[in-house]
Amino acid sequence: MNSQTTSAARSSAAPLQPELTKRKLLVLAWLDRLAPVLAALAVIGVWELICRVFALPNYLLPSPSAIVTSAFALDPGIWLTHTWATLRVSLGGYALAIIIAIPLAVLLANSRLMSRTLYPMLVVIQSTPIVGVAPIIVVLMGAGEMPRIFITFLITFFPIVVSTVTGLMSTPEELKELSRSLGASKAREIRNIQLPFAVPYIFSALRISITLAIIGAVVAEFVAAEKGLGFFIAFSTSFLRIPQAFAALIVLVTLSLLLFQVIALVQRWLFPWSLPKESR
Known part of the structure; x- marks a missing residue:
């Protein structure tokens, strides 16, 4: 009974493995494409934050x-x-x-x-x-x-x-x-x-x-x-x-x-x- 349950679990998990791999590859592909955009947005966000926190005047460094x-x-x-x-x-x-x-x-x-x-x-x-x-x-x-x-x-x-x-x-x-x-x-x-x-x-x-x-x-x-x-x-x-x-x-x-x-x-x-x- 134990061996039957184990084999059934393995057979049900087997189709899921390729599906998870495909999703992982898709996520990695999208991250690769969006990496430059995300990096640019991060730089802009840090820039805006610095200008606001330190109250920098516009004639020095505008936000x-x-x-x-x-x-x-x-x-x-x-x-x-x-x-x-x-x-x-x-x-x-x-x-x-x-x-x-x-x-x-x-x-x-x-x-x-x-x-x-x-x-x-x-x-x-x-x-x-x-x-x-x-x-x-x-x-x-x-x-x-x-x-x-x-x-x-x-x-x-x-x-x-x-x-x-x-x-x-x-x-x-x-x-x-x-x-x-x-x-x-x-x-x-x-x-x-x-x-x-x-x-x-x-x-x-x-x-x-x-x-x-x-x-x-x-x-x-x-x-x-x-x-x-x-x-x-x-x-x-x-x-x-x-x-x-x-x-x-x-x-x-x-x-x-x-x-x-x-x-x-x-x-x-x-x-x-x-x-x-x-x-x-």
């Missing part, structure tokens, strides 16, 4: 609730105007960097003379502090959007060149020799062999550079601008409207993250084969 209140206190048209101004400059400089950097990278990767001649100059340009050069660029190019676009271009240009050259140089030498033995032209070798190998490197640089484009636009707006989120931050801090400055900073971070995700989606849609297997 998240004060930042949200100040953001909604402004006309949405003001936010749209400044955000669009920054986005326009960022995308303009970013597009110019792509148009110039990728063909230049192809030239550097396939010409030893050009690489030895131009690469040191590119390193010098990248090593020059843009914040120090920005006022000179504004004086040389005058007022308007062109100097801001050019400053953004300078900041975003170098990573694209370096990553693209690295990707092109990573093409296996045997594939190049095979294309030459089949009589393929140099242009065809670059288009059909080298560039596909460079696609993961190019998109890696594009994701980095789109965030740098936002930084470049803000730096340019600090120097000379009448609108834009960088200008708005400088204007707000000059009048000690720190919650508004924090709100503009949050908009900048959000904009940068959204553009980063757009580039990632473009790669996923157009070049899914270039992604790691676990990311497809």
Whole structure:
């Protein structure tokens, strides 16, 4: 009787075990997805608590609730105007960097003379502090959007060149020799062999550079601008409207993250084969 009861209990518990495992895996999967959100909410909660407990004034460290209140206190048209101004400059400089950097990278990767001649100059340009050069660029190019676009271009240009050259140089030498033995032209070798190998490197640089484009636009707006989120931050801090400055900073971070995700989606849609297997 005892053995029958034990076997019956085991048989009834056996189906429950896989069910519990499935639930556990589901909970762990949801925790994995929600971990960044929960961490961000925890940081915001601690921030709010510190500001309230220590009664910190807004001009030193505004609380998240004060930042949200100040953001909604402004006309949405003001936010749209400044955000669009920054986005326009960022995308303009970013597009110019792509148009110039990728063909230049192809030239550097396939010409030893050009690489030895131009690469040191590119390193010098990248090593020059843009914040120090920005006022000179504004004086040389005058007022308007062109100097801001050019400053953004300078900041975003170098990573694209370096990553693209690295990707092109990573093409296996045997594939190049095979294309030459089949009589393929140099242009065809670059288009059909080298560039596909460079696609993961190019998109890696594009994701980095789109965030740098936002930084470049803000730096340019600090120097000379009448609108834009960088200008708005400088204007707000000059009048000690720190919650508004924090709100503009949050908009900048959000904009940068959204553009980063757009580039990632473009790669996923157009070049899914270039992604790691676990990311497809």
